Amino acid sequence: MKKTVLLYYLYTKIExxxxxRDHQRALCxxxxxxxxxxxxxxxxxxxLSGSKEATDEYMKETNEYPGLESIEWKISASDGDVFPKLRVVVRDEVVTLGVKKSGKDVNIDNTAEYIEPEELLNLYENDxxxxxxxxxxxxxARIGKFKNAxxxxxxxxxEIPELIRNGELDDVKDKQVVTYCTGGIRCEKFSAFLKEEGFKNVRQLHGGIHRYSDLTGGKHFEGEMYVFDGRVHIPVNNVDPSVISECYHCKEKVARFINCHNSKCNKQIICCESCSEKHDNTCSEACQSAIQEHPELRAYKNVEHVQANACSIA
Ligand SMILES: [Zn+2]
Ligand SMILES: [Zn+2]
Structure with a gap:
């Protein structure tokens, strides 16, 4: 049955x-x-996913909660439930950028200005x-990314901040820089971090790949967008779509993720259907013989099962 999938975030002080959490759990x-x-x-x-009526009501009631009026919703469709259950949890941070260990976290009030999807499209179109x-x-990014990203x-x-502090992008500090992520949440912190590191001209894609696809048709995005739910990846570009990911075994161009079925390995790989069959849904000969000799190691009954091990979900 058709379901609606919502993706959203809002940075705001929650006392x-x-x-x-209790309100959201009861509502869901x-x-x-x-x-x-x-x-x-x-x-x-x-x-979250649910029927259209349920997600409409959820958005309405969540926007009515004091302080949450300005949530921007990204809405997509699926052919069925894409989450096994409901989890509503309190964490230290909604996004872990990995700068805290070296002292203070980035100042989210210092986040970069937005670049709107149409503006990014124009940067590409005008070369x-x-x-x-x-x-x-x-x-x-293995399954899809912006051109030249x-x-x-x-x-x-x-782990990205460490690389940047070690000089990874020193040569572009004075250039025009655009950052993007799935729905925008990671860029709020990441772009603030870049500014703190001395990048002079940084903007973040407003609403991420998701909103870019909705508003521009997704041109200049190659492949598909990874999502942290049962769909694993969804189309972005309906102007000139392409496949950029390659089968881990035979290098054929294919957009299909599996986790190695050896539960001790569980490595996430791109794998075509025929290699899936040939290699028993594993990443290597070692994993294949392991599950043949020890069937109890077999992780999954269904073929396409991918674990989303997310540190954030937008
Ligand atoms: Zn293959
Ligand atoms: Zn494996």
């Missing part, structure tokens, strides 16, 4: 996150919504001189 249960909501003193970040930086995890070779988003 008592536990009260909002009443409306039969599933998904994940992270709440902290710095804001709220959520992704302007600009640097576009992907502020996500490397595995997300700078992708960091890191397992997790929170």
């Amino acid at each position: 008592e996150p536990e009260i909002l 249960k009443r409306l039969g919504l599933k998904g994940r909501i992270l709440i902290s003193e710095e804001g709220i970040n959520g992704t 302007e001189d600009f640097i576009i930086i992907d502020a996500r995890n490397e595995y997300e 700078k992708i960091f070779d890191v397992k997790a988003f929170r």
Whole structure:
């Protein structure tokens, strides 16, 4: 059955996150919504799915909650439930950028100015001189990214600041820089961090890839967008769509993620259907023989199952 999927965030001071958590949990249960909501003193970040009526009511009631009036919603469709359950939790932060360990966190009030999707489209169309930086995890960019985007070779988003402090982008500090992520939340902190590191001309894509796709049709985005739910990736570009990801085994161009079915490995790889079959949904000969010799190690019964191990969800 068709479902609606919501993605949203708002940075705002939340005095008592536990009260909002209880409110949100009750609201979602009443409306039969599933998904994940992270709440902290710095804001709220959520992704939920349910019927159109239920998600409409959810948006209305959440926007009525004091302080949450200005949430911007990203809405997409799915063919069924994309979350196994509901999780509403209080965390220290809604996004972990990994700068705290070296002292204070970035100042979110110092976040960069927005660049609107149409403006970014124009930068591409006019062949302007600009640097576009992907502020996500490397595995997300594997399935899709903006044309010419700078992708960091890191397992997790929170490792990026270290690279930048070590001079990774020193040569572009004076250039026109645009950052992007899925729905915008990670760029709020990341772009503030870049400013603090001396980048002079940074803007962040307002509403992320999601809103860019909605407002421009997604031209200049290559491949698809990784999402932290059962759909795993969704189309962005309906102007000139392409596939950029390659099968881990045979290098065929394909947009299909699996987790290695050896539960001790669980590595997330791009894998075509025939290689999935040939390699028993594993990443290597070692993993394949492991699950053949020890069937109890087999992780999944269904073929396409991907674990979203998110540090944030927008
Ligand atoms: Zn293959
Ligand atoms: Zn494996």
